[in-house]
Amino acid sequence: EYDLTRRLAVVTGGAAGIGRAISEVLAEAGATVVVVDRDEAAAMSLAERLEGQALPLDVTDAEAAEAAAADLVARHGAPDILVNNAGIVMNAPSLEVDLADWRRVLDVNLHGVFHTSRAFGRHMVAAGKGAVVNISSICGEVTVHPQPQAAYNAAKAGVNLLTKSLAVEWAGKVRVNAVAPGYTATELTLLGRSKPEWFNTWITGTPMGRLAEPREIALAVAFLASDAASYVTGIVLTVDGGYTA
Numbered sequence: 376e377y378d379l380t381r382r383l384a385v386v387t388g389g390a391a392g393i394g395r396a397i398s399e400v401l402a403e404a405g406a407t408v409v410v411v412d413r414d415e416a417a418a419m420s421l422a423e424r425l426e427g428q429a430l431p432l433d434v435t436d437a438e439a440a441e442a443a444a445a446d447l448v449a450r451h452g453a454p455d456i457l458v459n460n461a462g463i464v465m466n467a468p469s470l471e472v473d474l475a476d477w478r479r480v481l482d483v484n485l486h487g488v489f490h491t492s493r494a495f496g497r498h499m500v501a502a503g504k505g506a507v508v509n510i511s512s513i514c515g516e517v518t519v520h521p522q523p524q525a526a527y528n529a530a531k532a533g534v535n536l537l538t539k540s541l542a543v544e545w546a547g548k549v550r551v552n553a554v555a556p557g558y559t560a561t562e563l564t565l566l567g568r569s570k571p572e573w574f575n576t577w578i579t580g581t582p583m584g585r586l587a588e589p590r591e592i593a594l595a596v597a598f599l600a601s602d603a604a605s606y607v608t609g610i611v612l613t614v615d616g617g618y619t620a
């Protein structure tokens with residue numbers, strides 16, 4: 376049931392970080408992976424290594440997502456698996472946050488998930504099969520002090536209920552679940568806009584005492600994407616080393 380041979384898997388933000396690990400793990404399980412990313416060069420080099428395909432796309436562009444999905448389906452049929460992983464982080468106190476930044480976080484992390492869910496999902500629903508896995512965050516359930524990230528929290532909470540809504544709408548055809556990672560060692564946490572002192576908060580706040588490796592998140596995604604999860608829909612699977620326990 377864990378085998379993904381002959382499955383077509385689309386992974387957004389699939390060229391780096393958690394998305395790259397997801398692309399790798401799904402390919403190892405036998406799937407043909409379509410690496411969707413706004414970073415075309417990174418998507419192409421990973422797709423070549425995994426013997427999959429690259430699909431350059433910015434998930435904030437709903438029309439481009441529809442066109443890309445229609446084109447993929449015309450060539451290869453409806454995907455079996457869609458992983459909505461593309462996401463960004465911006466931290467700013469709510470009284471100071473630039474509205475353009477607020478909107479950008481919602482646009483990528485929430486609207487982007489809706490755009491690609493709808494674009495690829497319409498073909499999966501029509502085919503009557505498949506699994507969608509959305510990458511949420513523990514930040515969709517709890518705040519993580521002292522980081523001010525209301526936009527990120529609101530977007531990820533939105534992803535959790537979007538997941539449940541689509542699971543109910545598409546029940547019996549397409550399963551829809553989410554994975555909520557805790558702090559994971561990627562560009563986003565290690566290099567991005569994260570302050571060094573926040574690392575200590577994450578590590579001391581995590582009972583397991585370390586960040587997740589991207590592969591540990593990807594393995595949970597592979598489970599939800601596989602037939603091993605055939606009766607699982609509408610859940611948010613937390614993978615956080617005990618952070619929210």
Ligand code: NAD
Binds near residue numbers: 391462513555
């Ligand atoms: P990352 O920055 O390492 O990689 C993100 C990838 O998404 C990149 O390849 C980037 O080019 C792509 N991307 C970004 N915006 C895009 C867009 N508009 N269209 C298409 N592609 C786009 O990030 P990551 O740490 O791997 O995070 C991946 C997901 O996991 C995000 O949804 C993030 O919110 C979530 N997450 C991360 C952590 C963590 O600690 N790293 C924790 C919880 C949840």
